[in-house]
Amino acid sequence: MKARKGYAYLTGRVLLHIFLYFLVLIFLLPFFWMVSTSLKTDEQLFIIPPQWIPNPIVFGHYKEAVSRIPYLLYLKNTLIICIVNIIGVLFSSMLVAYGFSKIPWRGRDIFFIIMLSTLMLPYQVTMIPIFIVFRKINWVGTFKPLTIPSFFGNAFYIFLLRQFFMTIPLELSDAAKIDGAGDLNILLNIILPLAKPAIATIALFTFISNWNDFLGPLIYLNDASRYTISLGLQQFQSAYDTQWQNLMAATTISIIPIIVIFFLAQKTFVEGITLTGIKG
Amino acid sequence: MLTRTERNYIKRGLLFILPWLLGFLAFNLYPLLASFYYSFTSYNVLTLPEWIGFENYKELFFNDSLFLISLKNTLYYVVVAVPLYLVAGVFLAILLNLKVKGMSLLRTMFYIPSIVPIVATAILWRWIFNPQIGLMNALLNKVRLPSIGWLTDPFWAKPSLILMGLWGIGGGMVIYLAGLQDVPQDLYDAADVDGANWWQKTIKITIPMISPVIFFNLIMGIIGAFQYFTQAYIMTNGGPLNATLFYSLYLYQNAFTFFKMGYASAQAWILFIIVLLATVIVFKSSARFVFYQGGELK
Numbered sequence: 001m002k003a004r005k006g007y008a009y010l011t012g013r014v015l016l017h018i019f020l021y022f023l024v025l026i027f028l029l030p031f032f033w034m035v036s037t038s039l040k041t042d043e044q045l046f047i048i049p050p051q052w053i054p055n056p057i058v059f060g061h062y063k064e065a066v067s068r069i070p071y072l073l074y075l076k077n078t079l080i081i082c083i084v085n086i087i088g089v090l091f092s093s094m095l096v097a098y099g100f101s102k103i104p105w106r107g108r109d110i111f112f113i114i115m116l117s118t119l120m121l122p123y124q125v126t127m128i129p130i131f132i133v134f135r136k137i138n139w140v141g142t143f144k145p146l147t148i149p150s151f152f153g154n155a156f157y158i159f160l161l162r163q164f165f166m167t168i169p170l171e172l173s174d175a176a177k178i179d180g181a182g183d184l185n186i187l188l189n190i191i192l193p194l195a196k197p198a199i200a201t202i203a204l205f206t207f208i209s210n211w212n213d214f215l216g217p218l219i220y221l222n223d224a225s226r227y228t229i230s231l232g233l234q235q236f237q238s239a240y241d242t243q244w245q246n247l248m249a250a251t252t253i254s255i256i257p258i259i260v261i262f263f264l265a266q267k268t269f270v271e272g273i274t275l276t277g278i279k280g
Numbered sequence: 281m282l283t284r285t286e287r288n289y290i291k292r293g294l295l296f297i298l299p300w301l302l303g304f305l306a307f308n309l310y311p312l313l314a315s316f317y318y319s320f321t322s323y324n325v326l327t328l329p330e331w332i333g334f335e336n337y338k339e340l341f342f343n344d345s346l347f348l349i350s351l352k353n354t355l356y357y358v359v360v361a362v363p364l365y366l367v368a369g370v371f372l373a374i375l376l377n378l379k380v381k382g383m384s385l386l387r388t389m390f391y392i393p394s395i396v397p398i399v400a401t402a403i404l405w406r407w408i409f410n411p412q413i414g415l416m417n418a419l420l421n422k423v424r425l426p427s428i429g430w431l432t433d434p435f436w437a438k439p440s441l442i443l444m445g446l447w448g449i450g451g452g453m454v455i456y457l458a459g460l461q462d463v464p465q466d467l468y469d470a471a472d473v474d475g476a477n478w479w480q481k482t483i484k485i486t487i488p489m490i491s492p493v494i495f496f497n498l499i500m501g502i503i504g505a506f507q508y509f510t511q512a513y514i515m516t517n518g519g520p521l522n523a524t525l526f527y528s529l530y531l532y533q534n535a536f537t538f539f540k541m542g543y544a545s546a547q548a549w550i551l552f553i554i555v556l557l558a559t560v561i562v563f564k565s566s567a568r569f570v571f572y573q574g575g576e577l578k
Contacts, residue, residue, distance in 0.1 A: 020380060023372075024389045030447065033415045034404050050418050092299040099296025105289040106282070111297060118308050120499075120559055122507050124528050125552045126311035128318065128535055128545050132325065152303025183292060212397040214510045219536060230399040234514055237403050244407055251400045258395055266388075273454045 038062065038248035045244060061249040069236050069250055071229075075257075078228040081146050081217075082210045088150030089157055089206045090199060096153050097161035098187045112162075118155045123215065131219060145220045146213075150206075157202045164198040165191060201272030204265055211258060229254050312552070318545035325539055336546035347547070349522050350530040353438065357526065358505040358558075361442045366498060369452035370490070374482060376453070377460045387454070394451035402514040405444045406431065409515075431516055434523040441511055441524060452497055459493035460486065488571040495562075495570045502558050506551060527551060 032052070037045070038061050040054045099105075100112050134145045168191060192199070217231040227235065233254050240246055262269065282290070294301070319336055321329035340347045376387055393401070408415045409430035417427040430440040467485050476484070487494075509528040512518065518525035518533075531551070535544035 016375065016378060017380060020375060020386055024386055027390055027393060027447065027450075029415070030393070030404055030408060033408060037407065046413055048413065048418065049422060050413070050415070092303070096297045096300040099293050103289055103293045103296065105293030106286060107290065108293055111301070115300060115304070118304065120503055120555060121308060121312070122503060122528075122551055122555055124507060124509075124531055125315060125548045126308060128541055128548060129311035129314035130307060131535075132314075132541065135325065149303065149307055151299065152307065153300035155300075158300060183296065208395060212395075212399075214397075214399050214514075215532075218513075230397050233397075233399050233403065237406075237514070244410075247403055248407065251403050255396050255400050258397065259392065262392065262395055273458050 034248050034252055038245055038252055040245055042245075061245040062253070065236075065246050065250040065253060068240075068246070069232055071253065073225065074227050074229045074232040077143075077226055078211060078230075081143055081228060082207050084143070084147040085150040085210045086203045086206045088147065088152075089154050090203060092151050092153040093157045093161050093202060094187065094192065094199075096158045097165050098183065098191065100158065100162045101165035102186070102191070103183065115155050116159065119159075127215075127219070134220070140220055141222050141226070142220075143226065146210075146216050154206075157206070160202060161195065161198055164195055168194050197268070197271045200265075200268045204261075204268050204272060207261070208258070315545040315548050318542050319549050320546075321542040323540075323542040323545075325541055329542060332542070336543050337550075339543070340546055340550070346522065346525060346530060350525045350527045353523065353525055354506060354508065354527040356438055357442065357508055358502060360438075361445055362498070362501040362505050364442065365445060365449050365452060366494065366501060368446060369449045369497075370456050370487070370494060372449065373453045373456035373460060374486060377457060387457070391450035391454055394448040398510045399514060401444070401447070402511045405447075406515045409440055409444075431524075432520055434521040437516060437520055437523040441515070444511070452501075455497065456490060456493060459490040463489040491570045492572060495566050499559060499562055502562065503555055506555055506558075 036050075036052055036054060039057045039059065040051070041056075041058050044051055044054050100108060100115075130145075131140070134140055139145050139148075212230060213228070214230045214234065217228045218234075221227055221231060224232075224235070233250060236250055237247060318329060320331060320333060322332050322335070323329035372390060376383065376390070380386060396404075411417060411427060411429045411432055414430070416430060420427060428436055430436050463486060467489070468481060471481050471485060507528050508526045509532060512524045512526050512529045513532070516524040518529055527547070528551075531544050531547045534540045534547065
């Protein structure tokens with residue numbers, strides 16, 4: 001009996017491994033196809049069935065993509081937007097999360113619920129009046145519409161940070177208060193050092209979401225000298241619709257930074273996911 | 281009457297949430313009300329808005345076949361894609377929570393596609409779906425199946441986009457994985473004593489224990505699905521034959537291609553009400569399938 005169960009168990013485990021490794025190959029196939037395409041000549045592109053590993057390999061499309069897309073400029077623009085957003089989000093979220101967790105004031109819960117309910121407000125619902133206002137004050141075409149709002153808090157990150165602050169025992173801050181420390185002092189000297197993982201996570205998520213944002217830049221950036229990488233890539237695609245090797249070379253180049261960041265910050269990613277997993 | 285301490289607390293509390301409060305007024309409340317007002321006007325940005333009563337709404341529901349198509353397309357996407365991604369994400373998370381060789385590498389590999397920028401994903405998959413020399417049809421032909429006009433056939437266009445979205449389920453998967461790690465081991469031990477098999481344990485313990493996480497992802501998934509835009513804008517721009525004209529894409533076109541701001545605002549408000557209703561319905565029904573540890577709604 002026991003042997004038979006062991007046999008079934010073993011079969012199950014083998015099947016599980018085969019299934020997962022087969023599936024992961026399918027998940028990686030698009031990346032392989034992308035890189036493979038970017039290294040092909042025009043003739044190789046049309047060979048059916050497709051050549052997986054092109055022979056010969058040509059690197060010319062990367063040179064062409066880089067010469068047609070001002071990558072460094074777009075990279076600079078994207079980084080400016082990302083970094084200002086990180087500063088804005090961290091600054092505002094820390095203050096607001098503190099107000100929502102460490103000061104016992106009347107009305108706090110009502111405001112907190114209002115804030116949570118804004119999470120359900122689709123971007124499309126508010127985008128038109130906001131655009132009209134930004135247009136009136138001549139911000140359209142600048143980075144301001146894509147950066148300044150971050151200084152006024154992001155409901156999701158405030159929520160994450162507040163949840164984290166809640167886990168920091170009050171006794172610590174009470175002790176500080178007896179010593180006469182003000183709120184800002186407590187926030188900066190006691191809470192923040194303990195909240196480093198949560199802060200790193202929020203910085204990382206802010207970076208990724210701004211790096212990937214498309215609709216915002218599409219609406220607000222109309223001058224090619226201010227394009228972000230995502231917007232620039234899309235414009236490149238509409239200009240060179242069927243030059244697949246160049247498109248795939250350009251796509252590869254635009255993916256690499258985010259993958260590098262992922263591997264550099266893998267620990268923060270994992271912690272961040274656990275953090276977002278807390279909520280229920 | 282509030283005591284001095286209480287007033288002091290309120291003052292400090294408000295002071296700290298001030299950034300968000302200002303942001304709420306400027307970027308949530310004002311635009312919400314303003315777009316309500318604009319929805320009753322004809323407004324092209326260059327001249328002043330002109331009051332036209334319910335004309336925009338009448339036009340949308342009774343005269344604009346594109347609007348109804350966009351609504352239908354979006355509902356299709358919500359009804360098919362959201363549950364599909366949810367089930368696939370949970371399924372993958374449960375498998376990757378078992379003891380598997382090279383587990384952390386596998387998790388990483390499944391996760392990475394979800395952080396690839398949407399624009400890059402869209403361009404890559406437009407190429408994969410290329411009807412003549414794309415990867416998908418090459419694979420189909422390899423197993424002797426006929427080619428499909430993935431993004432060029434009105435019947436296949438939506439399923440193609442949904443299929444592409446499966447590539448990104450790693451994002452949901454890791455959140456479920458985090459939830460799975462919080463399930464207490466003694467529940468499984470107790471079930472083992474009772475002789476429960478893997479399937480019974482999954483259905484009776486695992487799923488109920490992570491149901492709050494599933495619930496949260498369901499709500500966010502539905503709200504996100506109503507905002508589906510970038511992929512359709514880049515890959516098909518609404519075609520073929522409006523098969524991928526999704527709600528937010530049509531709204532964007534009216535607002536920023538035709539500068540019909542009043543009309544688009546009416547669309548925005550209808551979207552707002554639909555999302556609100558959908559959320560309320562899911563919330564109401566959640567009592568039946570969401571299990572909160574300790575029996576308390578968090």
